[in-house]
Structure formats: C-alpha cells, structure tokens
Amino acid sequence: MDFSETAERISRKMVQKGQDASAIDRKKIETKLKRLVEEFGVQPSEAERSVTNELAKELNIPVAGTGGSAGGTGAREEKPVAAMAPGDWVTFEGKVVSLLSPPSPAIAQSGIIADTTGAIRFVVWAKANAPKMSEGGWYRIESAVVDEFKGIPNLKVHSGTTIKPVLEDRALSPAVIRVSDLKPGIGSVRAKVLQEWEPSHDRMLQSGVLGDESGTIKFVIWKEAGKEKLEVGSVYTIWYASVDEFNGRLSLNLSTATAMKEDGDIAVSGGDVEARGVFVHIAPGSGLIKRCPVEGCNRALSRQNYCPVHEIQPKFVYDLRIKGWLDDGKRTYNTLLQRDAVEALTGITLDAAIQIAENNPLGMDEVFLQMRDKVLGRYVLCRGREIDNRLLARSCEWMKMENGEHAALLNRAGGAA
Amino acid sequence: MSGGGAGQQGGRRDSGSFEREPARRIFASELRECRYQFREGDDEKSPTFVLLPTGERCNRVFVVGTLTEKQRQGDQNIFYRGRVVDPTGTFFVMAGSYQPEAMQQLARIETPAFVAVIGKPSLYQTPDGAYLVSVRVESITIVDKETRELWILDAAKATLDRLDAAAGGASPDAVKAKEQYATLDPAVFRKMTYDALAQVKI
Structure with missing residues (x-):
C-alpha cells in the first residue's frame, strides 16, 4: 500500500496551518502511517487522523476533537454552519452576531457567528493572532476547527485560520423555533416573559422564565454593558440565545442574544398542575419577609435589611410567602406560595402578620412559627404552575373529607380479601 | 410510581440532581413488621431505607395519630420519646438533640393530642433479639380530627396501592419484600386496612 499520497495530504494541511514546509518530514509521516495500518491493523482513515493529530500536537496546532470523523479532509470545502459537526475543519462566510467578554486571557474573542443556515459559538485563541472581528460584521473564515465544549459544538479559530x-x-x-424544540447550542425564539426571580448571583442581571405555545424555559441575563432587563408580561423575539444544559434541564442565556420587544400576546402552554398532599417541611425564609423597595428589584432582604444588590434598605416593603415541600406520598413538590395563597391558607393577613411581628419578642420568627404550626402536616390542594421542578401555587385550599372515597376504599379493602 | 421500580423510587441521583424522598403513608401495624433495612449506594450521604412488607422502600414517613405519651430522657443528651397511636397500633417516635426543632415541638405538645409526624424510620434490634422500628421525628405538629381521618384514608389508599402493585407487578422492591417477609400474608394488611377504615365514622 502506498502512503505517499496521504502523507502529502497531511503535510499540506500542516503547511496550511502556517507551518514551514521544510519542518515536516514526509518520510516520517509515511513510516508512521505504514506502521499503524500494516502492523496494527488500523483503518487508513483512522491512521491518517491519528498521525495528523500527533503531528499537530508536536507542532502546537489546535486539533479536532476526538469524536470527529476523518479530520481535515473538509478543510477546503465550504460548509454551512448548520452542517458543522465536531471534528470538522471548516471554511465559510458568516456574520458575527454577538460578542462576549472573553472568560480567560487565553481567549481573544468569543461569541456567536451565523450564516443563513444556523449559528455556532466561536472562540478565537489569543495565540491565533487573528484580526479582531467586530459585532455585526461579515467574515470569511478559512480552516477553523469545530469541536465540542460541554456537549455543544464550538468553532475554534487558531493560528492556522485565516479571517x-x-x-x-x-x-x-x-x-425562530418553538421553545420545546430548543437544543443545546444556539436558538432563536419568540416568547413571553412570564416571571422574574431573585438573582442568585452578583453578576446576574435578571433571571426568570419565558415561554411560548409549546412550553417554558428558564432564562438568565448576565450583567454586561448594554444589556437590559426584559419586562415581565411582554413578548420578545429573541435572536441567538445560547441554550445550555445542566442536569438534563435546558436554560437560555440571553447575554449573547438580541431581544426585540414586540406587540401582541402569546398564550403560554400549560405546565398547570394540581397537587394534593401535605406540607412536610416549611423552609426558612417563609412567613413575613422584607423586600427591597428599589424599582424592579423586589429581592428578599436579610435580617439586617440588606439587599444583595442595593445594600442597606431601611424603607423595605413587607410581604408574605411560604416556601416548603408538598408531599403526596409518591413525590415531593418544592412549592412556593405567594402572599394571596398564604393569606387564604393561614388566615393571617399581611397586616395581621406585621402586627404579630411588631408586638412579639420573637418578631418575624413568631409569624414563621405560627404559620408553620398551621400549615405543617395538614392536607392541602394546591393548583399552580410547575416550572423547573418548583410548584408555584396560584391557589391553595384545605382538603375536606369526601364521602364517596371512604366507601370506595372500604370496598377495595374488603372486596378483594 | 408503584410500577416504576427501584430506579424511580431511589430518586434521580444518577443524573446528578437531588430529589427529596417522599414521605410514605403507612399504618403502625405494617411499620412494626419491618425487619429489613438497606442502603442505596456507597456514598456517605446515600439514604437508608426500610423495606415495607407491602413491597416498597421507605426513607421517610408521614403519620397522623394520637400522641398518648411522651417522656423526657437523658441527662446530658436530652431526648424525647413518644407514642403515637393510629387505628392499627402504635408508632414509637423520638427526637433528640440532633433534631432540636422537632424536640422543641414535641416538648411543647400536651398529651393527648392529634399530631402529624414527619420523620425517618429506623430499625433497631434489642439485645434479646427483638426488632424495634422507631421514627426519628423531623417535625411534629398538632392537627385536628379531620386531618387524622384524611390521613387514615390516605394511608389506606397508599397501602392498597402497594398491595395491588406487589401482587401484580414484579418491581425489584416487591420481589425483595416477598423474599424478606415470606411468612407474612399480604391478606393481613388488607384486613388491617379494612379495620382502620371501618373506624372512621362519617
């Protein structure tokens, strides 16, 4: 078998990557290929790949991921973004639709690049010495490598790539696709912002839930220049959001995205659940709480009236909530009751709770204890929406005995004996 | 769920996320018969289960009954013991200094009272070889009579569901229960359930 052609191809690839042709020993490549194929019974395509990778490593050139097909054969071929797979060497023309601040000094630029067929995340290594690309610009990228990072395809611009x-x-x-059709990577949706949560991190600008007719998904926006919060209840067309996967659940990172507010409304699909069970645990942070008065913040304050974002807020606003586990014997729901549901269930209004807190040595703790003793271990029926494994109860009521059920159970227990 | 077998009941730890163990509804006479306790996985935090004779694993229970007695014990390490009675028998509950909240709750309740108990069952063997199942209380609160009756219905339904599932399907837990409790006739638990229901007056 003749390996000179393959060796030629490999060395050409290295030259393409900016290597000096004289530094590449074609004979050595041929020997290695021959050894792999003839001595070790390796498939020729696999041998080519492994020799290419070995050589690239030696010469310090970024290589394709291990999951790919025969690396490098497609380097000259034009490939639309939608067809890119990990392991491909690609050449294409695309538009930089989003730039992010690089997470590490080893990375010069990162963001999202798209063509008419799709979009992909990209990284430009600092070592690549590539010209800076600007957001909104179109570029022809030759010989970049697609690999995988956290299960998501990612385009790498290295020293052998020309831009x-x-x-x-x-x-x-x-x-624009449906929320339920989103896959890890990049996606564009038209959706309504349903909820906003307390940011769990200093760098987080906003997090919450958005959805369309097909389903709902969690979203997050990180603090970056020019990023604005979305308005709850409004509909947005969102281009090029990053879809991440964690613990089998998807979430949307809108830091890469362009969100355009739209008129109109969307009927967001279900997620409606009805849970009958017992509160088996009431979590700290239930009862009477203080919220940050800053417009649009509404975060729960610590005991010292400290908001994680707006610091000390002496002019807080009181609110009621119950966080707890609702258990039906088969599964448990992490449940959150808002003020209305808390008042209806406990019979303690917000005003009454404030009175209790002000006239009692235990203060707000007394409200927690009173509510806990009223709610814990009692049968309730909660209706609401389940998002991200959490039941957000719209309404809650005490369960009552139903005559028919008793008779039916007696029959069941007695009948089959 | 009853047909779902071990994987589902053991929570979704395999995928890395945490799922809280549900609180089983179980009558005292059934819990008293438990003789087999096991652990899922080798991790330090992996949960311990008792295997119910009706064929389901159980890491947490929810019971409602009458607290008839409570007793403070220990000098240095104070703990409370109590007896909670349901229509079929007695649960032995305890709360120690590792459950300070539960201990305070239990200390405050005057007997007799209807109580709802959430806790973890554990199996002990006394020096003379007898088995004892007690419930380590996570929380105990006073409830009304209606809650007790709702619980009897709930526990009856759960028990019948377990019996039917064990009779019909072959979930790993049901198979193990048949091995471990070969001498126990499932009909006993059906009868127990009927008797418990018959005590509820509507």
Whole structure:
C-alpha cells in the first residue's frame, strides 16, 4: 500500500496551518502511517487522523476533537454552519452576531457567528493572532476547527485560520423555533416573559422564565454593558440565545442574544398542575419577609435589611410567602406560595402578620412559627404552575373529607380479601 | 410510581440532581413488621431505607395519630420519646438533640393530642433479639380530627396501592419484600386496612 499520497495530504494541511514546509518530514509521516495500518491493523482513515493529530500536537496546532470523523479532509470545502459537526475543519462566510467578554486571557474573542443556515459559538485563541472581528460584521473564515465544549459544538479559530472581512452587508435573520424544540447550542425564539426571580448571583442581571405555545424555559441575563432587563408580561423575539444544559434541564442565556420587544400576546402552554398532599417541611425564609423597595428589584432582604444588590434598605416593603415541600406520598413538590395563597391558607393577613411581628419578642420568627404550626402536616390542594421542578401555587385550599372515597376504599379493602 | 421500580423510587441521583424522598403513608401495624433495612449506594450521604412488607422502600414517613405519651430522657443528651397511636397500633417516635426543632415541638405538645409526624424510620434490634422500628421525628405538629381521618384514608389508599402493585407487578422492591417477609400474608394488611377504615365514622 502506498502512503505517499496521504502523507502529502497531511503535510499540506500542516503547511496550511502556517507551518514551514521544510519542518515536516514526509518520510516520517509515511513510516508512521505504514506502521499503524500494516502492523496494527488500523483503518487508513483512522491512521491518517491519528498521525495528523500527533503531528499537530508536536507542532502546537489546535486539533479536532476526538469524536470527529476523518479530520481535515473538509478543510477546503465550504460548509454551512448548520452542517458543522465536531471534528470538522471548516471554511465559510458568516456574520458575527454577538460578542462576549472573553472568560480567560487565553481567549481573544468569543461569541456567536451565523450564516443563513444556523449559528455556532466561536472562540478565537489569543495565540491565533487573528484580526479582531467586530459585532455585526461579515467574515470569511478559512480552516477553523469545530469541536465540542460541554456537549455543544464550538468553532475554534487558531493560528492556522485565516479571517478576511467580507465588505458587503448581507441581510440575515435566523429561523425562530418553538421553545420545546430548543437544543443545546444556539436558538432563536419568540416568547413571553412570564416571571422574574431573585438573582442568585452578583453578576446576574435578571433571571426568570419565558415561554411560548409549546412550553417554558428558564432564562438568565448576565450583567454586561448594554444589556437590559426584559419586562415581565411582554413578548420578545429573541435572536441567538445560547441554550445550555445542566442536569438534563435546558436554560437560555440571553447575554449573547438580541431581544426585540414586540406587540401582541402569546398564550403560554400549560405546565398547570394540581397537587394534593401535605406540607412536610416549611423552609426558612417563609412567613413575613422584607423586600427591597428599589424599582424592579423586589429581592428578599436579610435580617439586617440588606439587599444583595442595593445594600442597606431601611424603607423595605413587607410581604408574605411560604416556601416548603408538598408531599403526596409518591413525590415531593418544592412549592412556593405567594402572599394571596398564604393569606387564604393561614388566615393571617399581611397586616395581621406585621402586627404579630411588631408586638412579639420573637418578631418575624413568631409569624414563621405560627404559620408553620398551621400549615405543617395538614392536607392541602394546591393548583399552580410547575416550572423547573418548583410548584408555584396560584391557589391553595384545605382538603375536606369526601364521602364517596371512604366507601370506595372500604370496598377495595374488603372486596378483594 | 408503584410500577416504576427501584430506579424511580431511589430518586434521580444518577443524573446528578437531588430529589427529596417522599414521605410514605403507612399504618403502625405494617411499620412494626419491618425487619429489613438497606442502603442505596456507597456514598456517605446515600439514604437508608426500610423495606415495607407491602413491597416498597421507605426513607421517610408521614403519620397522623394520637400522641398518648411522651417522656423526657437523658441527662446530658436530652431526648424525647413518644407514642403515637393510629387505628392499627402504635408508632414509637423520638427526637433528640440532633433534631432540636422537632424536640422543641414535641416538648411543647400536651398529651393527648392529634399530631402529624414527619420523620425517618429506623430499625433497631434489642439485645434479646427483638426488632424495634422507631421514627426519628423531623417535625411534629398538632392537627385536628379531620386531618387524622384524611390521613387514615390516605394511608389506606397508599397501602392498597402497594398491595395491588406487589401482587401484580414484579418491581425489584416487591420481589425483595416477598423474599424478606415470606411468612407474612399480604391478606393481613388488607384486613388491617379494612379495620382502620371501618373506624372512621362519617
């Protein structure tokens, strides 16, 4: 078998990556290929791949991920974004639709690049010495590598990649898909913002839930220049959001995205559940709480009236809530009751709770204890929406005895004996 | 769930997320018969289960009954013992200094009272070889009579569901229960359930 052609191809690839042709020993490549194929029975395509990788490592060139097909054969071939798979060497023209601040000094630029077929995350290594790309610009990228990071395809621009600006500005709008069709990677949706949660991190600008007719998904926006919060209840068309997966659940990172507010409304699909069971645990932070008065913040304050974002807020606003586990004997629901549901269930109004807190040595703890003793271990029926394994109860009521059930159970127990 | 077998009941730890163990509804006469306790996984935090004779694993229970007695014990390490009675028998409950909240709750309740108990069952063997199942209380609160009756219905339904599932399907837990409790006739538990229901007056 003749390996000179394959060896030639490999060395050409290395030259393409900016290596000096004289530094590459074609004979050595041939020997290695021959050894792998003839001595070790390796498939020729696999041998080519492994020799390419070995050599690239030696010469310090980024290589394709191990999951890919025969690396490098497609380097010259034009490939649309939608067809890119980990392990591919690709050349294409695309638009930088989003730039992020690089997470590490080893990375010069990162963001999202798209063509008419789709979008992909990209990283430009600092070592690549590539020209800076600007957001909104079109570029021709030659010989970049697609690999996988956290299960999501990612385009790597390395020292062998050439980037040339494309001067004409072309129109580009992504295909908007349904929320339930989102997959890890990049996605564009048209959805309504349903809820906003307390940010769990200093760098977090906003997090919450959005949804369309097909389903709901958690979203997060990190603090970055030019990023604005979304309005709860409004509909947005969101282009190029990053879809991440954690513990089998998807979430949308809108830091990469462009969100355009729209008129109109969407009927968001179900998620409605009805749970009958018992509160088996009432979590700290239930009862009477203080919230940050800053417009649009509404975070729960600590005992010292400290808001994680707006610091000390002496002019807090009181609120009621119950966080706890509702258990039906088969599964437990992490449940959150808002003020209305708390008042209806406990019979303690917000005003009454404030009175209790002000006239009692235990203060707000007394409200927690009174509510706990009223709610814990009692049968309730909660209706609400289940999002992200949490039941957000719209209404809650005490369960009552139902005559028919007793008779039916007696029959069941006695009948089959 | 009853047909779901071990994987589902053991929570979704395999995928890395945490799922709280549900509180089983179980009558005192059934819990008293437990003789087999096991652990899922080798992790320090992996939960301990008692295997119910009706064929389901149980890491937590929810019981409602009458607290008839309570007793403070220990000098240095104070703990409380109590007896909670349901229509079929007695649960032995205890709360020690590792459950300070539960201990305070239990200390405050005057007997007799209807109580709802959430806790973890554990199996002990006394020096003379007898088995004792007690419930380590996570929380105990006073409830009304209606809650007790709702619980009897709930526990009856859960028990019948377990019996039917064990009779019909072959979930790993049901199979193990048949091995471990070969001498126990499931009909006993059906009868127990009927008797418990018959005590509820509507």
